[in-house]
Amino acid sequence: MEIEIATIGGYEEVGRQMTAVRAGNDVVIFDMGLNLSKVLIHDNIQTENMHSLDLIDMGAIPDDRVMSDLDGDVQAIVPTHGHLDHIGAISKLAHRYDAPVVATPFTLALVEQELEDEDKFSSDSDLVEMDPGESMTIGDHGCELEFVNVTHSIIDAINPVLHTPEGAIVYGLDKRMDHTPVIGDPIDMKRFREIGREGEGVLCYIEDCTNANKKGRTPSENVAREHLRDVLYSMEDYDGGIVATTFSSHIARVKSLVEFADDIGRQPVLLGRSMEKYSGTAERLGFVDFPDNLGMFGYRRSIDQSFERIMNDGKEDFFPIVTGHQGEPRAMLTRMARGETSYELDDGDKVVFSARVIPEPTNEGQRYQAEKLLGMQGARVYSDIHVSGHLCQEGHYAMLDALQPQHIIPAHQDLKGFSGYIDLASNQGYALGRDIHASSNGDIIQLV
Ligand SMILES: [Zn+2]
Numbered sequence: 001m002e003i004e005i006a007t008i009g010g011y012e013e014v015g016r017q018m019t020a021v022r023a024g025n026d027v028v029i030f031d032m033g034l035n036l037s038k039v040l041i042h043d044n045i046q047t048e049n050m051h052s053l054d055l056i057d058m059g060a061i062p063d064d065r066v067m068s069d070l071d072g073d074v075q076a077i078v079p080t081h082g083h084l085d086h087i088g089a090i091s092k093l094a095h096r097y098d099a100p101v102v103a104t105p106f107t108l109a110l111v112e113q114e115l116e117d118e119d120k121f122s123s124d125s126d127l128v129e130m131d132p133g134e135s136m137t138i139g140d141h142g143c144e145l146e147f148v149n150v151t152h153s154i155i156d157a158i159n160p161v162l163h164t165p166e167g168a169i170v171y172g173l174d175k176r177m178d179h180t181p182v183i184g185d186p187i188d189m190k191r192f193r194e195i196g197r198e199g200e201g202v203l204c205y206i207e208d209c210t211n212a213n214k215k216g217r218t219p220s221e222n223v224a225r226e227h228l229r230d231v232l233y234s235m236e237d238y239d240g241g242i243v244a245t246t247f248s249s250h251i252a253r254v255k256s257l258v259e260f261a262d263d264i265g266r267q268p269v270l271l272g273r274s275m276e277k278y279s280g281t282a283e284r285l286g287f288v289d290f291p292d293n294l295g296m297f298g299y300r301r302s303i304d305q306s307f308e309r310i311m312n313d314g315k316e317d318f319f320p321i322v323t324g325h326q327g328e329p330r331a332m333l334t335r336m337a338r339g340e341t342s343y344e345l346d347d348g349d350k351v352v353f354s355a356r357v358i359p360e361p362t363n364e365g366q367r368y369q370a371e372k373l374l375g376m377q378g379a380r381v382y383s384d385i386h387v388s389g390h391l392c393q394e395g396h397y398a399m400l401d402a403l404q405p406q407h408i409i410p411a412h413q414d415l416k417g418f419s420g421y422i423d424l425a426s427n428q429g430y431a432l433g434r435d436i437h438a439s440s441n442g443d444i445i446q447l448v
Helices: 036-040 052-057 064-069 090-096 105-117 189-197 221-233 251-263 273-284 300-313 332-337 361-376 393-403 415-427
Strands: 003-009 018-023 026-030 073-078 101-103 127-129 135-138 143-149 158-164 167-172 202-208 242-246 267-271 295-297 318-322 350-354 380-382 407-411 443-446
Touching: 003 064, 003 202, 003 407, 018 158, 018 167, 026 143, 026 158, 036 361, 052 090, 064 443, 090 105, 101 105, 105 127, 105 273, 143 189, 167 189, 189 393, 202 393, 221 251, 221 350, 242 251, 242 332, 251 267, 251 273, 251 318, 267 273, 267 300, 273 295, 295 300, 300 318, 318 332, 332 361, 361 380, 393 415, 407 415
Parallel strands: 026 073, 073 101, 101 127, 167 202, 202 407, 242 318, 242 350, 267 295, 267 318, 350 380
Antiparallel strands: 003 018, 003 443, 018 026, 135 143, 143 158, 158 167
16 A cells, blocks of 8 residues: 655644645545744734635645645544644635544534634534544545544643554654643553554654754653642732733643632632633533632623722732733733733732743744833743643653654654754664655655
8 A cells, every 4th residue: 555644834843734644545634733923923914814825825824735746535634632733724724625624522622613713714524523542444445543642731632643554654743741641641652552563563653843852851741730839839928919821722731720829819810812712611621620710701801800800809819810921912911011901010929921932033022021011010020830742852762662663754843953853763773864754844755
């Protein structure tokens, strides 16, 4: 059976991930993501009503025209998790394929919301739920799709595996090796080891190289949780304002913040449109059980009312958890920093960033500005209370050891980002150009 892999997006950048695997006549697409930084660089662009070709030209979504060189039928579109760089282009591209979107429940709920928000295209793709650990048949030629449970900075993440008669194709985006996650099961390393040893073994491993230039091991979410506990408990006797921000989609982190708010005698309040969207979805699907007193407000008017109530009742009794961890100009924390809300920051008030600045000039500039503005109001900033969602080098070694793939395709980075991974794989006996395939957007690699 012929096996080809099209590296469509996310092979020259972090963002707009998309990869297609052809096994004989059957094609499976993994991820269809958005490169948000290419959108945000322009002021006030509304992607909801933009055409896909314009977004392709901007470099915001994958250029999927290479799909016409792949000689087969698309059987499934499989987003691995709910981050926008993995699902954000489904609303723009999925309607071109007569195939269902197959994903875990939380991811699928986010895809559904993306499709509802879309104005330009309407998709009639079937949305098919599949849980981690489950499999489904693909086409009529002996291929099977399996979801292996992994741990990442968003809940319900999986690595899909396409089992073919020539061996398994393991799509390794995105994960870290977490044995003590705050929500959900640990990464299923046992299953990866089995896949490496059963049948024809692993024909190809496509790997998330985000942190491939970083030595050592990515800590567990539990480490970030304990760091956060230490910081917040140290503020227990403070009788002024305490505010925190984190990734809205990072439900495990939001859960820790909410729990510690209660521990230090404050009522948690989630503020911001995406805070309400992600946490509301996670609670509705039963991934978290937030306390009854947790306020969740997404719309401007309800947010303004909530701030007024906090100021009237006394901000020492509340713990607002808000959007704006990267200093995004329209996010809640930035508005608070600019004095555009009724929440008044006083000398000594605490602002906790449970996030790292994404190392990119726009983010760095915006975050710098937000922190400066907060500082000018007297706020004390606690930054970087965070752990990464991506494997560092020791995790990559462990995955190679578990899977023992014949071929490797580094992904989720540019060439410079691949270099650390190519070095470490070379240490394990692989060779660039022979069985390590450093690929660009729009390439097709013929494996069999
Ligand atoms: Zn991700």
